[in-house]
Amino acid sequence: DQQVKQNSPSLSVQEGRISILNCDYTNSMFDYFLWYKKYPAEGPTFLISISSIKDKNEDGRFTVFLNKSAKHLSLHIVPSQPGDSAVYFCAARSRSARQLTFGSGTQLTVLP
């Protein structure tokens, strides 16, 4: 039962363009959402998060959008850089749970 879904296993984008990574969730109890970035042979590193009381959070080149009615969130990276090439995981947590529930990840490749 996948409560957090990332339906695109991979995405290729030209350097300088926008990267949009998508995530859907099914559990309406989730109230906090996070994006993690993972390079090969390393652990996931926290990138950006958003609370369910907001619909947008921005940090430099990274913006996360939350659409609660659609149970959908997205990560926008503008402009994309080759160093952004990594696997991006969407994660969510409910108030009652301690751990994060992760999606399956999207491999982003930014082409020079």
Added chain:
Amino acid sequence: DTAVSQTPKYLVTQMGNDKSIKCEQNLGHDTMYWYKQDSKKFLKIMFSYNNKELIINETVPNRFSPKSPDKAHLNLHINSLELGDSAVYFCASSQIQGKAEAFFGQGTRLTVV
């Protein structure tokens, strides 16, 4: 200074052996976790633990057991290893209260042969 460190990074062992993976965090967090990344690349929670409570994912075989000598350490013991245990195991830590972000170790790639 590594915030969450786990050892070893690679572990190759035979079926039936017992092995341990160590994890330490220097962030002062009150909760630690073990996640398993399977062949389909999903990160699945195995355990979450603080000094008050251990929560076990019901799908985890009882051959897997977490051991916490103190608040900064959560080691993972695996008995009678099976081929299907081959995966990458990640330790993580966070604070229960406040922000939910968890900090991860570099992972341990376990290969059972």
